[in-house]
Amino acid sequence: MGETRQEAVGNNFRPIIFRRRHLEDSKEMDKLLAIEGAVQIIDTIDMQLAELIKIENPSEGFDEKKLRTYIDAYIYPSSSFDFGAWVYYPWLNKIIHLLDEPEFVKVRTSRNIYKIKPEEINVLKEKKVGIVGLSVGQSIALTLAMERSCGELRLADFDSIELSNMNRIRVGVQDLGQSKVITAARQIAELDPYIKVLCFTDGLDTGNMDQFLLEGGKLDMLVEECDGIDIKIISRLKARAYGIPVIMDTNDKGMLDIERFDLERDRPILHGRLQKIEGYTIQDMEVQLKELDLEQKIAYLVDIIGFENVSEAMKLSLHYMKKTIIGWPQLASAVTLGGAMVTDVVRRVFLDQFNDSGRYFVDFEELIHNTKVD
Secondary structure (H helix, E strand, O other), X not given: OOOOHHHHHHHOOOOEEEOOOOHHHHHHHHHHHHHOOOOEEEEOHHHHHHHHHHHHOOOOOOOHHHHHHHHHHHHOOOOOOOOOEEEEEOOOOEEEEEOOHHHHHHHHOHHHOOOOOHHHHXXXXXXXXXXXXXXXXXXXXXXXXXXXXXXXXXXXXOOEOOHHHHHOOOOOHHHOOOEHHHHHHHHHHHHOOOOEEEEEOOOOOOOOHHHHHHOOOOOOEEEEOOOOHHHHHHHHHHHHHHOOOEEEEOOXXXXXXXXXXXXXXXXXXXXXXXXXXXXXXXXXHHHHHHOOOHHHHHHHHHHHHOHHHOOHHHHHHHHOEOOOEOOOOOOHHHHHHHHHHHHHHHHHHHOOOOOOXXXXXXXXXXXXXXXXXX
């Protein structure tokens, strides 16, 4: 049986799943509907079953009568109402009738085949991905979930949604003030209630980093998208120690960093661009990095990224930081591209189709530009 309604409301991002074939679930759902008279019921189970049947019988021709016969046979001996799963979303006050997990996943991923083979879908559903930083990371989390390139997501960010975030985070005005992590987790649950999501709403720090990386099974990939230089570095040192690969999209010039610590346990972090910190303990680094001022942070970022890899627009923005602008510029187009790039690489790493470390660029201004000479 799923969580109680009270637990789900407290967690604020987990739906309650009722399977009415279990007597206790049936009673709990009936109680919910009796108490919450305003709960909206959405039932499209016949439509979902029609898709499932066509997918399972691709060469079969179906008219409406034949399809109805197949649907009734699929449901029997259950009633239509008791078939599958009912998913209650407390924050929406809606309960939705869905196929249960195996059938739901089969239909939802059917358009992936054969770009992703059925046996590869089974590999991916066992993978765990942790994402630190939900400004850029939200696009990555949603794309991973949409493609179903993992079965578990751990999300970490201490921040809430502000109006200025809405230039690149896919949220509505009703989400202002809400935790970035909770909002992303809700969106994933609405897309696919069977994907496991764990939320770290206080962000990532040295106190909970081991929990984030290891508890419930070691991460298969760490996606690092945080602003804090200390966590950016320390999380890599930890990931390297545990053999967890790290990927980072900088969303400037389409720059993507891949560090295969699972294959290279002695690999210098950030491709050796921070040799000055090699040999320090994590405790030493925590003290050294915690209180960096803006100029020191920018100096570290230049070391990490390389000034030659910064776009002219970003160089101008860095010059005006805390003078005419107060935050790092990030565009929706770049953040969306990052979601696509990270998801593609993560999937290929998990399927053993890509085994390298390195720095890669998908720079639209270099790839698509004026060729005519005035």
